[in-house]
Amino acid sequence: MTIIFDLFAQILQMALVLLAAPLLIGFVRKVKAHLLRRQGPPIVQPWRDLLRLLRKETVLAENASWFYRAAPYFIFATTWVAASLTPTFENGLMFSWAADLIAIIALLGSARFLLALAGMDVGTSFGGIGSSREAMFGSLAEPATIMIVFTVSLVAGSTQLSEIASYMLAHSELRVSVGMALIALLIVAIAENGRVPVDNPATHLELTMVHEAMILEYSGRHLALIELASALKLLLYISLIDCMFFPWGMAPHGAGVVEMATGGVAFVFKLAVAGVLLAVFETSTAKMRVFRVPDFLGAGLMLGLLATLLVFVTRSL
Amino acid sequence: MPLYLALVCVGGLIGVSSLPIYKRETAGVAELIYRLCLGISALLFVAAIIPRGANALDLTLPLGLPWIGMRLHLDALTAFFLAVVNLGGATASVYAIGYGAHVSNPVRVAAFYAAFLAGMNLVVLAADAYTFLVAWEFMSLASWALVLTHHHDAENRRASYIYLLMASFGALALLMAFGVLGGVSGAYDFASIREAPRDSWQTGLVLALVLLGAGSKAGLAPLHVWLPLAHPAAPSHVSALMSGVMTKVAIYGFIRIVFDLLGPPAFWWSIEPMTFGAISAVIAILFATLQSDLKKLLAYSTIENIGVIFIGLGLSLAFKANGMLVPAAVAFSAALFHIFNHSLFKSLLFFGAGAVLTATGERNIERLGGLIHSMPKTAFLFLGGCFAIAALPPLNGFVSEWLMFQAILLSPTMPQWILKLLVPAVGVALALSAALGASCYVRAYGVAFLGRPRSDEAREAKEVDQWSLGAMSFLLGLSLTAGLLPGFFIDTISPVAKAFIGGRMPAQNEVGWLSIAPVAESRSSYNGMLVFVLIVASAWAARWLIYKYWSGATRRAPAWDCGYIEPSTATQYTGSSFAQPIRRTLGVIAFSARERLDMPLPGETRAARFSVQIQDRIFNFLYLPITSAVARISNWLNALNFLSIQEYLGLVFAALVLLLVGVAR
Numbered sequence: 001m002t003i004i005f006d007l008f009a010q011i012l013q014m015a016l017v018l019l020a021a022p023l024l025i026g027f028v029r030k031v032k033a034h035l036l037r038r039q040g041p042p043i044v045q046p047w048r049d050l051l052r053l054l055r056k057e058t059v060l061a062e063n064a065s066w067f068y069r070a071a072p073y074f075i076f077a078t079t080w081v082a083a084s085l086t087p088t089f090e091n092g093l094m095f096s097w098a099a100d101l102i103a104i105i106a107l108l109g110s111a112r113f114l115l116a117l118a119g120m121d122v123g124t125s126f127g128g129i130g131s132s133r134e135a136m137f138g139s140l141a142e143p144a145t146i147m148i149v150f151t152v153s154l155v156a157g158s159t160q161l162s163e164i165a166s167y168m169l170a171h172s173e174l175r176v177s178v179g180m181a182l183i184a185l186l187i188v189a190i191a192e193n194g195r196v197p198v199d200n201p202a203t204h205l206e207l208t209m210v211h212e213a214m215i216l217e218y219s220g221r222h223l224a225l226i227e228l229a230s231a232l233k234l235l236l237y238i239s240l241i242d243c244m245f246f247p248w249g250m251a252p253h254g255a256g257v258v259e260m261a262t263g264g265v266a267f268v269f270k271l272a273v274a275g276v277l278l279a280v281f282e283t284s285t286a287k288m289r290v291f292r293v294p295d296f297l298g299a300g301l302m303l304g305l306l307a308t309l310l311v312f313v314t315r316s317l
Numbered sequence: 318m319p320l321y322l323a324l325v326c327v328g329g330l331i332g333v334s335s336l337p338i339y340k341r342e343t344a345g346v347a348e349l350i351y352r353l354c355l356g357i358s359a360l361l362f363v364a365a366i367i368p369r370g371a372n373a374l375d376l377t378l379p380l381g382l383p384w385i386g387m388r389l390h391l392d393a394l395t396a397f398f399l400a401v402v403n404l405g406g407a408t409a410s411v412y413a414i415g416y417g418a419h420v421s422n423p424v425r426v427a428a429f430y431a432a433f434l435a436g437m438n439l440v441v442l443a444a445d446a447y448t449f450l451v452a453w454e455f456m457s458l459a460s461w462a463l464v465l466t467h468h469h470d471a472e473n474r475r476a477s478y479i480y481l482l483m484a485s486f487g488a489l490a491l492l493m494a495f496g497v498l499g500g501v502s503g504a505y506d507f508a509s510i511r512e513a514p515r516d517s518w519q520t521g522l523v524l525a526l527v528l529l530g531a532g533s534k535a536g537l538a539p540l541h542v543w544l545p546l547a548h549p550a551a552p553s554h555v556s557a558l559m560s561g562v563m564t565k566v567a568i569y570g571f572i573r574i575v576f577d578l579l580g581p582p583a584f585w586w587s588i589e590p591m592t593f594g595a596i597s598a599v600i601a602i603l604f605a606t607l608q609s610d611l612k613k614l615l616a617y618s619t620i621e622n623i624g625v626i627f628i629g630l631g632l633s634l635a636f637k638a639n640g641m642l643v644p645a646a647v648a649f650s651a652a653l654f655h656i657f658n659h660s661l662f663k664s665l666l667f668f669g670a671g672a673v674l675t676a677t678g679e680r681n682i683e684r685l686g687g688l689i690h691s692m693p694k695t696a697f698l699f700l701g702g703c704f705a706i707a708a709l710p711p712l713n714g715f716v717s718e719w720l721m722f723q724a725i726l727l728s729p730t731m732p733q734w735i736l737k738l739l740v741p742a743v744g745v746a747l748a749l750s751a752a753l754g755a756s757c758y759v760r761a762y763g764v765a766f767l768g769r770p771r772s773d774e775a776r777e778a779k780e781v782d783q784w785s786l787g788a789m790s791f792l793l794g795l796s797l798t799a800g801l802l803p804g805f806f807i808d809t810i811s812p813v814a815k816a817f818i819g820g821r822m823p824a825q826n827e828v829g830w831l832s833i834a835p836v837a838e839s840r841s842s843y844n845g846m847l848v849f850v851l852i853v854a855s856a857w858a859a860r861w862l863i864y865k866y867w868s869g870a871t872r873r874a875p876a877w878d879c880g881y882i883e884p885s886t887a888t889q890y891t892g893s894s895f896a897q898p899i900r901r902t903l904g905v906i907a908f909s910a911r912e913r914l915d916m917p918l919p920g921e922t923r924a925a926r927f928s929v930q931i932q933d934r935i936f937n938f939l940y941l942p943i944t945s946a947v948a949r950i951s952n953w954l955n956a957l958n959f960l961s962i963q964e965y966l967g968l969v970f971a972a973l974v975l976l977l978v979g980v981a982r
Contacts, residue, residue, distance in 0.1 A: 051867075054863060054867035054868065055867050055868050056868060057868060057870040057871065057872055058868070058870065058871045058872070059871075059872050059873075059874045060871055060872070060873050060874070061873075061874070061875070061876035061877070062873050062874065062875055062876065063687070063690070063769060063876070064873075065689040065690060065693075065696075065767065066689070066693065067689060067696075067700070067767070073856040073857075073859055073860050074852065074856050076855070076856070076859055077851075077852045077853070077854075077855040077856035077859065078852055080855055081848060081851045081852050081855060095847060095851070097830075097832060097838060097842045097844065098832070098842075098843070098844040098847040098848055098851070099710070099843060099844070099848055100841045100842060100843060102719055102722055102723075102841075103710055103715075103719065103843050103848070106708070106709060106710050106715055106719070107710055107848070109707075109709055109752070109755060110704075110709040110710060112755075113704070113707060113709055113755055113758075113759060116759045116763070117700075117759055117762060117763050117767060119763075120759075120763035120764070120767045120768055120890065121689075121763075121767045121768065122768070122876045122878075123686065123687065123767070123768030123769035123876075123886065123889045124876055124877075124878040124882060124888075124889070125878070125883075125888050125889060125890060126878055126879060127890070128763075128768075128889060128890020128894065128895060129890065131759065131763060131890070131895070132760075132890060132894065132895040132896075132897065132898055133898060135755075135756035135759050135760065135895070135898075135899070136756070136898035136899050136902065138752060138755065138756060139749070139752040139753045139755070139756045139899065140752070140902075141752075142748065142751070142752035142755075143745055143748035143749040143751075143752050146722070146744070146745075146748035146751075147744070147745060147748065150722075150725070150726065150741070150744060153726055153841075154726060154729055157840065158839060158840045158841065159723070159726065159840070159841040160839065160840070160841060160842065163839055163840075216877060216878070216879065217876055217877055217878070220868065220870075220871075221863045221867065221868065221869075225859065290898070291898070291901065291902070294898075294902040301745070305741065305742075305745050308741045308744065308745075309738070309741050311729065312728075312729045312737045312738070312740065312741050313737055313738075315729075
């Protein structure tokens with residue numbers, strides 16, 4: 001009985017993240033439009049776009065290889081698996097032991113690896129520019145993330161996200177190291193998701209693109225899958241931040257329907273707060289030059305390293 | 318019994334290497350040698366995995382120095398390395414059956430190849446300093462001869478010269494290390510060395526010498542300079558053996574001396590391996606990211622992985638010194654597992670580079686591209702290798718890296734302050750090298766295999782032979798298995814940890830669902846199988862749903878590229894342009910990368926020029942002063958050549974007096 005219930009919660013989680021991710025994108029766009037005193041498209045617009053893309057014929061470049069055609073499915077699948085193993089409304093998901101925090105980060109690394117390669121497949125200069133920049137961002141953002149993971153897991157004594165969430169829920173004291181890790185994670189999350197000031201998701205000005213440049217040749221169902229994957233990634237980062245730093249309202253493992261519903265409401269609320277903050281931040285900053293990004297990410301890496309050092313040196317800060 | 322079998326096999330390998338003396342006709346002899354090597358290596362692999370019970374097997378042969386004999390033994394550590402060496406040897410032999418025919422002088426390569434295999438096996442079987450050093454030198458010289466295969470090329474001659482120099486230096490360091498270990502009484506078998514009492518300065522000296530000796534062979538920075546020159550110069554199946562296996566034999570030497578012969582460790586033993594491991598990992602992967610020679614890139618990445626392994630070994634020493642046996646076992650198992658994994662995927666990648674070389678005659682990725690169309694099978698297998706070495710789940714490279722991270726996370730309770738500061742720094746180096754490794758292989762694969770062909774050779778490449786593909790497929794299969802069922806492999810190596818650390822990781826077959834949990838499941842766990850199944854299932858489900866409910870229609874059209882695609886393939890991103898952001902951000906610090914742009918003024922008709930200059934700082938600041946000092950001293954001593962007879966007699970007399978004074982004291 002418990003197993004069936006656990007399985008149900010896990011499937012619910014998988015469906016929830018899939019459903020909510022494009023809505024989150026739509027919500028952020030809506031808030032941004034309002035901040036610029038525009039009406040903006042409805043929140044469900046990203047879903048409409050995705051469904052329309054899925055219905056369309058896919059146009060492949062003449063020299064696209066089998067890898068180019070297979071990559072979107074695996075990029076989507078990898079991101080989705082990572083997102084469904086990150087607790088959102090309920091703690092201790094059925095498969096949460098399959099991948100701890102380090103493995104989830106590495107799964108995102110796999111998706112990035114595939115995406116960067118796919119950008120180089122057709123052999124255009126834009127694909128290469130995107131992949132090359134993504135590779136540079138990734139090689140700084142990933143170690144920063146690992147340092148954040150170190151800090152948080154050393155504080156909580158576990159790399160399992162569920163354990164970290166319960167620990168943080170039980171010990172809600174303020175720690176310098178955790179605060180530094182939070183700031184570092186925010187920096188990394190902005191860079192990893194290609195948001196302003198690192199990359200502009202709305203731009204199609206060629207020389208400023210990173211993520212969009214990689215997927216320039218994609219169309220139809222392939223494009224839909226990649227867009228869905230990047231929406232899932234944004235949701236995943238927000239759930240990660242929630243889970244590690246603000247796990248309030250999350251239902252404990254084996255909770256009843258009511259607690260799960262409360263957890264769901266709390267999660268939607270947190271998503272909304274994060275979406276508003278993201279929109280406000282994006283409208284109030286300008287995009288930075290590509291070669292300023294390493295400094296930005298380097299700050300994240302240094303903060304992460306400092307936080308880890310603090311945890312190594314003292315157990316109480 | 319397994320030890321006798323192993324010995325017979327080593328003898329067989331030496332016999333095989335002398336085969337060309339009796340069979341003069343070249344046709345078929347090389348292939349025969351490779352087939353025999355395959356059989357013998359497979360047998361040796363079996364000898365390594367035959368259950369021996371808990372006891373080590375010992376044997377003394379009446380060979381070698383009088384009264385000492387030749388001691389050999391087989392314990393858990395030897396068996397593990399025997400398995401790694403011969404797995405690599407067997408697959409390289411399979412590959413060579415197809416590839417070896419393309420090499421110039423195939424018979425000579427084959428003969429030295431067999432001797433090289435014999436040397437490596439003998440190193441791990443040796444149980445006294447004499448046998449060990451003889452086998453070590455045998456291995457070095459055989460591989461030196463293999464590096465000289467293409468000796469018509471001046472660059473290769475230089476590479477083999479530097480290799481020989483560094484190998485002699487390393488052997489000298491090891492010789493002195495064993496000298497200190499054996500002490501004045503001079504009992505040079507491992508059993509007496511283990512028992513001998515030692516002062517702490519002697520231990521420190523041995524540690525430094527071993528790090529010099531084994532480290533130079535393994536390619537630990539700053540003693541790595543020979544490796545990216547020598548490994549690529551050899552034929553690809555030999556490069557695979559040198560990078561994938563011989564560096565591991567060097568690590569075996571380190572483990573044997575430091576973990577076994579030196580006795581219980583002190584915490585400061587861990588500082589050297591960890592520091593140099595971390596430096597190697599980061600520097601080497603940065604160099605790899607900037608390389609455009611595919612085989613050189615792989616050789617640099619070997620140095621990175623050796624660094625990672627040394628980090629694991631250093632951590633394990635630190636834990637062991639503090640009596641934390643389970644974490645020590647985690648770090649030690651991580652290092653051993655990484656040794657095994659690296660031997661798999663590095664061999665696979667070198668085989669792939671060899672396949673590319675056969676098909677196109679080209680090692681420079683700037684002249685490749687689009688190989689995924691002309692050699693789809695090789696492209697698939699090489700992609701698998703890149704995925705594994707970039708430490709990405711669900712393949713095996715990730716698992717050992719993950720275990721390494723878990724070991725780091727167990728370390729804050731160690732009381733020493735220096736370790737509290739060093740371990741996080743090592744952790745950041747590990748994370749940085751893993752992330753840069755992913756970028757490095759995106760670049761290598763993306764430029765060489767994807768995109769449009771940059772030369773006619775790349776356009777007209779043909780898929781390679783079945784033997785090569787078979788060897789690569791087998792290695793990829795093993796990598797995948799090790800990534801999906803890591804628990805089985807960890808359990809297999811835990812007897813080694815038990816014997817050399819004193820503790821072991823919890824048995825992984827008791828963790829449910831094929832997961833692995835290094836300490837406890839509530840602390841950390843990973844299940845490669847489930848992750849793999851979930852990914853494949855959701856990718857397949859997405860495809861099925863889309864094709865069923867939405868559209869599966871596909872049309873081919875010219876590439877979009879924002880409206881206009883330049884037909885020249887030179888407009889693609891090249892390897893150097895791909896590496897430009899990393900070169901600018903990190904390269905300036907690591908190797909003083911300078912970009913120079915010579916822009917003609919308006920009206921001038923000459924072309925603009927852009928050049929990049931990259932310097933190896935280690936080479937400039939460590940090697941060049943040493944070599945110039947050697948040159949200066951020898952130049953100065955050259956004057957001794959031109960003395961008169963009286964002066965020579967005077968010199969001889971002075972030497973005699975000095976010696977007599979020395980004896981009299």
